Amino acid sequence: MQSRHASKAVLIGLATLASPVFAQNSVTLYGIIDDSITYQSSQASLGSNSGGRSNVKMLPGVWAGSRFGLKGAEDLGGGNKAIFQLESGFNSATGGQQYTNAMFGRQAWVGLTNPVYGTFTAGRQYTSYYTLLAPYSPTTWLTGAFGAHPGDLDELDTIYRANNSLVYTSPKFYGVTISGSYSFAGVPGSVNQGSTWSGAMQYATGPFGIAAGITRINNSTPGGGAFGADSTTNSAGQSGVSAVTNGYQTAQAQQRIAVAGGYTFTPAFDITFSYSNVQYIPGINSSFKTTAIFNTGGAVVHWKPVTLIDLAAGYSYTRATKANGITSSAQYQQFNLSEYYSLSKRTGLYALQAYQRANGKTLGTNGVSIINATSAIGDGFQSAPSSSPSQFAAGVGIIHRF
Numbered sequence: 001m002q003s004r005h006a007s008k009a010v011l012i013g014l015a016t017l018a019s020p021v022f023a024q025n026s027v028t029l030y031g032i033i034d035d036s037i038t039y040q041s042s043q044a045s046l047g048s049n050s051g052g053r054s055n056v057k058m059l060p061g062v063w064a065g066s067r068f069g070l071k072g073a074e075d076l077g078g079g080n081k082a083i084f085q086l087e088s089g090f091n092s093a094t095g096g097q098q099y100t101n102a103m104f105g106r107q108a109w110v111g112l113t114n115p116v117y118g119t120f121t122a123g124r125q126y127t128s129y130y131t132l133l134a135p136y137s138p139t140t141w142l143t144g145a146f147g148a149h150p151g152d153l154d155e156l157d158t159i160y161r162a163n164n165s166l167v168y169t170s171p172k173f174y175g176v177t178i179s180g181s182y183s184f185a186g187v188p189g190s191v192n193q194g195s196t197w198s199g200a201m202q203y204a205t206g207p208f209g210i211a212a213g214i215t216r217i218n219n220s221t222p223g224g225g226a227f228g229a230d231s232t233t234n235s236a237g238q239s240g241v242s243a244v245t246n247g248y249q250t251a252q253a254q255q256r257i258a259v260a261g262g263y264t265f266t267p268a269f270d271i272t273f274s275y276s277n278v279q280y281i282p283g284i285n286s287s288f289k290t291t292a293i294f295n296t297g298g299a300v301v302h303w304k305p306v307t308l309i310d311l312a313a314g315y316s317y318t319r320a321t322k323a324n325g326i327t328s329s330a331q332y333q334q335f336n337l338s339e340y341y342s343l344s345k346r347t348g349l350y351a352l353q354a355y356q357r358a359n360g361k362t363l364g365t366n367g368v369s370i371i372n373a374t375s376a377i378g379d380g381f382q383s384a385p386s387s388s389p390s391q392f393a394a395g396v397g398i399i400h401r402f
Helices: 002-023 128-136
Strands: 025-043 053-060 067-077 080-089 107-114 118-125 162-169 176-183 196-205 208-218 253-266 269-281 292-306 309-320 331-342 347-359 361-363 370-372 390-401
Touching (some): 067 107, 107 162, 128 162, 128 176, 128 196, 128 208
Antiparallel strands (some): 025 053, 025 067, 025 390, 067 080, 107 118, 176 196, 196 208, 208 253, 253 269, 269 292, 292 309, 309 331, 331 347, 361 370
């Protein structure tokens, strides 16, 4: 009997000693499930100028991509914490995995953080450019599927993720945060081939915020050509392929410079804005020969008339420069509306409407032929563009967070 009491006392003592350690650790399981019914006025294949048909379909992950994930932190003492995040995307209409052979294709990283020295992480993650500009992205209230700028040219939606990345982000100092990232392609004999690098700075204080950044994605195929499998910014292939960029898939590199900001007038009313310069740079093996440059400007107005309702409207204008024999360069205008109704803190109903109009010429799929520019709203219709200069889409859906 004494032995049993002694054993119990030892177990209680060990539990007492261990409990402070466990209290300093945290792991959170989280997720989103999102589905919509969507109508689009014309659906065709990339590079097509004919044959588009209207379509009504279930479109998953419209307000926010369906996902589940784990994130956690361990207190190491002295203000230091070990942190990690694993995030997997899935198609909530079919149950299929977002990325084949990539269970945690959305994010998979581990790192250290300290409130004085900043945060350092390693793995598959977003670039510094995206992280610091994202708070002012049009996708916050217009969604990426409907509201990303044409072709998501400026990389302000979440489809651009980089493998093998090292990211450092400073703590905020007098409203200023800086961040830099570099992604190793691991190509023998080259540190540049297939790599991705970026840098950004954000100033946010009170109701005003602004950020600027640059990022460059290098094709791992030497001299340009078909997008190489070792390219670090990879979302089951080259990111951001759309009717806007279809003819420039053989670029040696993509470069983006952007400025974005916002102002909160009241808790119920705010605006955001952005400008970007995007370059698709050819190499010796690229099918197009002159750098293709796209300039995009846009703004979003967000209004919360009552506690449970959010409304937003946005406009963007994209213009390509004259290059590769094109004298009437492509132009894209996009108009967006969104309505969100909160059923609870976790569940909401939404409705979205978007219209895009394209003008001018662009390159066809082969990167040589000049064709009429066609519309592709946001990034939810990149693989289902219009065959004509115009496209309209509208959808209603439900989202639940856990």
